[in-house]
Amino acid sequence: ALLVHAAAGGVGTAAVQLAHHLGAEVYGTASESKWDAVRELGVPAERIASSRTLEFAQTFAPGVDVVLNSLAGEFVDASLGLLRPGGRFIEMGKTDVRDPAGLPSVRYQNFDLTLLGPARTGEILAEIAALFARGALRLPPISTWDVRRAPDAFRYVAQARHIGKVVLTAPPALDPEGTVLVTGGTGALGALAARRLVTEHGVRHLVLASRRGPDADGAAALEAELTGLGATVTIAACDAADRDALAALLASIPAEHPLTGVVSTAGVLDDGMISSLTPERVEAVMRPKVTAAANLHELTADLDLAQFILYSGAAGILGSPGQGNYAAANTFLDALAQHRRARGLAATSLAWGLWSPQSGSGMTGHLDEADLSRLSRSGMGALGLEEGLGLFDRALSVDEAALVPIHLDLATLRAGAAKGFGHPLFRGLVRISTRRVLAAETPLGDSLTDRLAALPEAERAPMLLDLVRGHVAAVLGFAGPESVEPGRAFKDLGFDSLTAVELRNRLKAVAGLRLPVSLIFDYPNAAALAGHLLEELAPPAHSAEQQVLAELDRIEARLAVMAAECATAGEITARLEQLVFSWKERHQGAEAAVDDVAGQLSSATADEIISFIDSEFGLS
Structure with missing residues (x-):
């Protein structure tokens, strides 16, 4: 009885066939996924077991005469325990070689092809060739790997995923005579x-x-x-x-x-x-x-x-x-x-x-400079x-x-990915560094909604129109927002499906709104689109005092960021001091004038009050 480890491997398939041909009882270990390959050799399936389990004693009872081993560790110990007294253990894998002196009850052989002399090797090869000629033996399955993928092939073998032989092949070359x-x-x-x-x-x-x-x-x-x-x-x-x-x-x-x-x-x-x-x-x-x-x-x-x-x-x-x-x-x-x-x-x-x-x-002849510029900005030149x-x-x-084969600008891809733009398949090619931002660097009320709220109602629509025109110009590669006519249809400006999605993504990011993919088809020009954004955002207007305070918040935040960068800040300091002085002067003057009018009114007669109203409001 012969036990062959890795019975579906290159040496294993040959050993299984030869032993079966000689009439021996053949057992083998192989993963379940490889049983079909061993069945094709004519070995009954019930004699195959998985080497992932150590239940050899039950699987291969009552014992075997020869073990052809390519395993290591506890599997070697289990296999030695299966041998009958005087049995032979042929070590082929040589990853866990044992000392024969410590195994007195079995014949342990660390096999190497160089142990055989040339004459004996010739006899063996001649006999094997005759067996193949008679059809008693069949070649094991052969998998070929291009030599340029040799690391993948060795990894494949190391993971025991192969059946039969794995052969490296040289890549064919173009024949000059062909x-x-x-x-x-x-x-x-x-x-x-x-x-x-x-x-x-x-x-x-x-x-x-x-x-x-x-x-x-x-x-x-x-x-x-x-x-x-x-x-x-x-x-x-x-x-x-x-x-x-x-x-x-x-x-x-x-x-x-x-x-x-x-x-x-x-x-x-x-x-x-x-x-x-x-x-x-x-x-x-x-x-x-x-x-x-x-x-x-x-x-x-x-x-x-x-x-x-x-x-x-x-x-x-x-x-x-x-x-x-x-x-x-x-x-x-x-x-x-x-x-x-x-x-x-x-x-x-x-x-x-x-x-x-x-x-x-001929595939690129229809593209103009604007098309090429847009593609370049996407990172695909x-x-x-x-x-x-x-x-x-x-x-x-x-x-x-x-x-x-494609031309990629990784810097552009990286910048786009940081803003949430760009093709998702390219995001794995660039690494986006996360920058910690100090609280002072993020001005309070810097969202688009807050910026609109800080503006008088009459200035909101123009501000949004400028915003839309700026993004349209950026997407289409125009020189500036002034190149985008507010009432001109987007399709006439040169928008297609790709640029429509890019504009929608830009406005979605800046406005913080859920915008449909069909945005430019629903609102077909810059003026209509700006009006839609105004309807969606439409925050209540700040009072004049709130607007000034919001501006001061932004100035304060900007100054906090610049403080560490400015070597000389004398001019800025002087301007701030002048603003404070001018504000106090105006404010104190207004308070004094109010107090004077209040004092006069408190001591005036009814005729004097009527005369004052007539003169101030032009009613006389």
């Missing part, structure tokens, strides 16, 4: 990828496919340029979404230069709100991305490709208002890359961020040409199914 197919190859991004493949990755045979092929703008110049760089270039008119046409193109690739890589760059935009997307508009965006990628996957699935690059977009990862069809198409590409990786096929999906207009990308190409190079060397 052919790379670039779909959308005459477009701006396709041309950039083709040049980079030639200049940086040694590709010498290219097939550039697009719907217009040689008739595409700039196709002849691109072919001449790549040929001058030493590449053999074929520009073909082929719609990759047409399966038959694509199959014919792939069949035309010569056998002496077989297909070794695919780069799919094609894409079309047709933006619109979800309610405006018709089946035709969805199809227009899906066809060049989804249908073409699915065709490429299916028609090359049997080929040993070194690279299968899909140009996705960040819209599928981050979401993009007005691009529901485009986001869905990109998400499919990301999922397809994961699917291919799960099947052991090469695949990388690149969810590109925005490329700068200088790249020539446009990729420069060299930056984007550098990320392309990096992607070809990284073992990941999905990557997001």
Whole structure:
């Protein structure tokens, strides 16, 4: 009887099969999740037990003749107790080696392959090869890990999550004698990828496919340029979404230069709100991305490709208002890359961020300076040409199914996150420091409601209008609030769904109100929106005395903050003293005048009082 620890492991599966073939009673330990793998070896399931329990005595009674051990600690003690007198304990794991002299009743062997001579090793290997040839033994399951992920593979094995063998593989390289197919190859991004493949990755045979092929703008110049760089270039008119046409193109690739890589760059935009997307508009965006990628996957699935690059977009990862069809198409590409990786096929999906207009990308040609400025303020800038190409190079060397090459301004993201703005997926990339604020730094009554209450009613609406116009200008990238006409519709100013949400978030933060996402649609211009805020806030007005005291509170708080920073405060002190002197002078003068009038009235006759009223109020 043989007990094999880790019976579903690489050595364990071979030992279980061999012992079972020789007619021995085979027992094994394995986690419950691995029982199916051991069952496939032909070993009855009831002979498998979990090594997480020490109830070996009942599980493997009445004892075993041989223990093939890879455990340690208390499991070794329990296994030694299972051996019949004279039994053999073969130590394979060697993490808890015992002294054979202390085990007189068993034969303890700390096994090492170097103990066998070359002749005996040859005999064993020859016999094992014959057993495999006769079908008596089968190879254990094999899991492959790219060598660039070796730490993950070793962690996986250390956690005993594997079944059978774990093998590290070298990443395939683009064969200079092979052919790379670039779909959308005459477009701006396709041309950039083709040049980079030639200049940086040694590709010498290219097939550039697009719907217009040689008739595409700039196709002849691109072919001449790549040929001058030493590449053999074929520009073909082929719609990759047409399966038959694509199959014919792939069949035309010569056998002496077989297909070794695919780069799919094609894409079309047709933006619109979800309610405006018709089946035709969805199809227009899906066809060049989804249908073409699915065709490429299916028609090359049997080929040993070194690279299968899909140009996705960040819209599928981050979401993009007005691009529901485009986001869905990109998400499919990301999922397809994961699917291919799960099947052991090469695949990388690149969810590109925005490329700068200088790249020539048709995806950015409609953006003006205000659009680019707004994106920059969100922390997501446009990729420069060299930056984007550098990320392309990096992607070809990284073992990941999905990557997001995007230009991020971490300082801007950090500032936005501190104010509650920015995309939630980016908040984990920045660290926000919490700053302790002294009580004196936070002026009393500094909320928007208190600021309004301190103003005369006639000044409240203009103040809110200036506030709204300032935030509108900031969101849209205008020079200042004066660029925002109070009565001009937000949609005419250039608002879209994304900027509408940003404005709503800004006003929500400053006003402390629950504002709907549809805010700018409900109140379509700055004047209407300011009026709505006034209705929602509308605090009772402070008296003139309260307004002055509120201003003094703010001045006092500001002075408290500045006190530690001002090296010389003589001018400020002089101004404060002058204000106090002027106030007292006015106040004392008013009190004296009131006292004089009161004294005169107390001693005046009725005729004198009537005469006084007539002269003061102009009634005479």
